[in-house]
Structure formats: C-alpha cells, structure tokens
Amino acid sequence: MRQDDHLQRRIEQKLDTRRQQQLLRSVSAFHHQDGKLFDTDNQPYLNFSGNDYLGLAHDASLITAWQEGLDTFGAGSTASPLVTGFSSAHQTLERALCDWLGFERALLFNSGFSANQAVIFSLLEKHDTLLQDKLNHASLMEAGMLCDAKMQRFPHNNVHKLESMLHATAQTSARFVVTEGVFSMDGDLSPLADIRSVCDQHDAWLMVDDAHGIGVLGEQGQGSAHAANIQPDILIVTFGKAFGMMGAAVMCSEHVHDYLTQFARHYVYSTAMPPAQAHALSHTLSMIRTQSWRREKLSALSAVFHEELQGCDEVIETITPIKPVVLGSVEKMQVIASKLKANGFLTGAIRPPTVPVNTARLRITLSVNQSETQVKDLAVLLRRCIEEGK
Numbered sequence: 255m256r257q258d259d260h261l262q263r264r265i266e267q268k269l270d271t272r273r274q275q276q277l278l279r280s281v282s283a284f285h286h287q288d289g290k291l292f293d294t295d296n297q298p299y300l301n302f303s304g305n306d307y308l309g310l311a312h313d314a315s316l317i318t319a320w321q322e323g324l325d326t327f328g329a330g331s332t333a334s335p336l337v338t339g340f341s342s343a344h345q346t347l348e349r350a351l352c353d354w355l356g357f358e359r360a361l362l363f364n365s366g367f368s369a370n371q372a373v374i375f376s377l378l379e380k381h382d383t384l385l386q387d388k389l390n391h392a393s394l395m396e397a398g399m400l401c402d403a404k405m406q407r408f409p410h411n412n413v414h415k416l417e418s419m420l421h422a423t424a425q426t427s428a429r430f431v432v433t434e435g436v437f438s439m440d441g442d443l444s445p446l447a448d449i450r451s452v453c454d455q456h457d458a459w460l461m462v463d464d465a466h467g468i469g470v471l472g473e474q475g476q477g478s479a480h481a482a483n484i485q486p487d488i489l490i491v492t493f494g495k496a497f498g499m500m501g502a503a504v505m506c507s508e509h510v511h512d513y514l515t516q517f518a519r520h521y522v523y524s525t526a527m528p529p530a531q532a533h534a535l536s537h538t539l540s541m542i543r544t545q546s547w548r549r550e551k552l553s554a555l556s557a558v559f560h561e562e563l564q565g566c567d568e569v570i571e572t573i574t575p576i577k578p579v580v581l582g583s584v585e586k587m588q589v590i591a592s593k594l595k596a597n598g599f600l601t602g603a604i605r606p607p608t609v610p611v612n613t614a615r616l617r618i619t620l621s622v623n624q625s626e627t628q629v630k631d632l633a634v635l636l637r638r639c640i641e642e643g644k
C-alpha cells in the first residue's frame with residue numbers, strides 16, 4: 255500500500271468499523287433443489303427469508319416459458335429500448351400489465367432500483383418538493399437525496415403529518431409523494447386511500463412502490479393500490495418478488511410514458527431486458543392473475559403462523575407474507591437466527607442500517623412453497639428461542 259493511499263485507508267477503516275459493530279455484511283452461495291435451499295456444504299434449509307411469495311421462481315411451466323422465449327427471441331435484447339432492444343415480447347408484456355392494472359402505459363426496467371431512480375431523477379426539478387415515508391426503500395431515499403428537488407420525510411404512515419407538510423409547502427412548485435404499498439421490512443400496509451385523498455386536496459402527485467404488494471394483494475394480485483381502491487399517478491411494479499423473476503415496470507399515463515422515454519436516463523441509456531425474460535414474465539403474469547389459490551394458500555400459512563405465536567410481543571401481526579420479529583439488539587437477533595438455522599430454518603437477519611438502530615429483527619417470509627406443518631414447526635421453535643432468550 256502506498257503511504258498516501260487515502261482510499262485504501264478509508265476502505266480499511268470503514269470495514270473495521272462495520273466489523274466492530276457486528277454489522278459486516280457478506281454474501282453466501284446457495285443452490286435450490288426440490289423446494290429446499292442448500293449451502294456450499296450441501297446443508298439443506300427451508301427458506302423463510304426470500305421474496306418468492308407465490309412460489310413461482312422454480313415453477314416448471316415458467317421455466318418452460320423462459321426456454322420457449324430463448325428459442326424464439328434469442329439470449330439478449332442487443333440494445334437499449336430506443337435502438338433495437340424493444341421487441342414484440344416487451345410490447346406484449348407492457349400491454350398485459352396495462353390491462354391488468356388499469357394504466358394507459360407501462361415502461362419496462364431491469365430492476366425496481368433503477369425504475370425508482372429513473373422516475374425521481376427525471377421528473378423532479380429544483381423547486382419541487384419530494385415527500386417520502388421515512389421507511390421507504392433505499393432506492394427511493396437515495397434518489398431523493400441526490401435529486402434536484404427538496405426532500406422531506408414524513409413519519410411512517412402518518413397522514414396527518416403528511417398533510418401538514420403538504421400545507422406548508424403549498425408555495426413550492428410540484429409536490430410528489432412517494433410511499434411503498436407494503437413496507438418491505440415491516441410487512442404493514444400504507445394507508446393509501448387517505449394518502450390519495452390528501453394528495454388530491456393539495457394537488458400533489460402520488461407514486462406507490464408496490465414491490466411487496468403486487469401479486470399478493472387484490473383479487474387477481476393487482477396489489478395494494480387496487481386493494482385500497484385507489485389509482486396512484488405512478489405505480490412501480492417489480493418482478494423480483496412475487497413474480498419470481500427480476501425487472502420492473504413503471505405504470506403511468508401516456509404523457510408520463512412519453513416524458514420518461516425522452517428523459518429517464520436509466521431507460522434510454524441501458525440495455526433492454528432480454529425478450530425471453532419479457533416473454534416469461536407475460537407467462538408469470540397470467541399465472542398470477544388466474545391462480546388465486548396461491549394467495550389463498552398464503553393466507554392459510556399466515557393464519558397458522560400467527561396462531562402459533564399468539565401472545566408473543568416480538569412478532570408483529572401482518573396480513574402480508576412478511577412477518578417481522580423485532581428483537582432489538584443485533585446480538586439477540588443473531589443468537590435466535592443461528593438457532594433457527596441450526597435447525598434447518600433460514601430466516602432474514604436484518605440489522606441497522608437497513609432498519610433503525612435497536613430494531614434488529616428477523617424478517618420471516620412466507621411462500622406458497624412452504625407447507626402448514628413447516629410453518630408450524632418454525633413458529634414453535636421460534637417461540638421457544640424467544641422465551642429462552644428472556
């Protein structure tokens with residue numbers, strides 16, 4: 255290392271700090287087989303940590319659809335959408351999304367992260383105000399911090415506070431309110447009907463990031479906005495969770511679509527998703543629309559989980575497949591996560607800065623791939639681990 259290598263020193267210091275705080279993140283390799291997850295030592299686990307809520311990621315008909323897409327359209331899209339990257343497979347998917355969700359237009363992105371950033375960066379300007387729920391996803395917060403508009407954060411799901419902030423910013427030009435439909439680390443719903451109503455009263459636009467509600471809520475899985483009977487101005491749909499794949503769509507009006515096509519740099523200057531993927535996503539979409547038994551099974555699993563853990567204050571009751579178990583300290587959370595893992599249950603161990611300090615939690619997620627017995631076994635063991643830790 256050079257004596258004056260500031261970057262190298264900074265990297266070491268920051269890694270050391272994370273290590274000392276027990277907050278160092280690392281990546282482990284897993285492979286999936288026959289509904290189980292295996293680590294590199296071939297140790298099997300039941301997966302209670304993923305976002306494949308509807309159990310589609312390994313569905314045989316979806317895999318066939320993707321293979322058909324590869325045969326028909328090839329491996330890659332070859333260019334950004336405005337050059338030659340946009341195909342009939344992309345067009346079919348966009349139209350199916352519009353039909354399902356009741357929007358004029360859809361615009362496809364390679365990830366929810368880029369879709370969120372594209373909208374905020376391209377739509378908002380210097381004298382605008384961006385109002386975000388405090389618990390919004392990192393992609394939204396980062397865009398808010400770096401965009402030209404002034405960002406204000408309202409306390410989680412606090413519509414009164416949002417309203418007073420809208421009132422206080424009446425003199426600024428555009429006001430743009432952003433919330434998740436289902437909060438990723440808490441599994442609770444945003445009060446979308448009330449938020450829509452205050453936005454209307456104050457001439458503000460509303461964008462809903464429904465990464466965790468789409469596919470799961472609503473009669474045909476249309477998500478949290480549909481379940482709340484409202485239409486946001488912009489809806490972000492991601493394909494990495496209930497869709498079992500990856501990518502995202504911005505659902506919007508014809509005008510916003512035309513605007514983003516000119517100005518959204520994440521769209522204009524990025525290679526389009528492979529058409530085979532778009533083809534497979536159309537297949538997933540039709541499964542989500544028609545196979546309501548998957549949502550019914552999730553509800554049944556959820557009932558089993560909460561019934562077994564009744565009276566356990568650490569377990570937050572939700573109607574979504576996201577079940578937070580808020581344990582407070584990182585140490586306590588890690589002890590319980592390790593015990594569950596040693597018994598074959600993999601759960602999400604979530605630490606600050608992903609969640610606020612002193613709210614380290616297990617993020618347990620339900621999936622159609624799990625059985626009621628497996629959920630019950632996890633719940634019984636979890637209760638025992640929590641009681642032992644007291």
Ligand SMILES: Cc1ncc(COP(=O)(O)O)c(C=O)c1O
Pocket residue numbers: 364365366367368370391393434438463465466492493494500501502
């Ligand atoms: C609420 C929310 N929005 C956006 C994203 C980013 O989506 P993607 O994984 O497609 O980049 C996530 C992913 O974790 C999320 O939870």
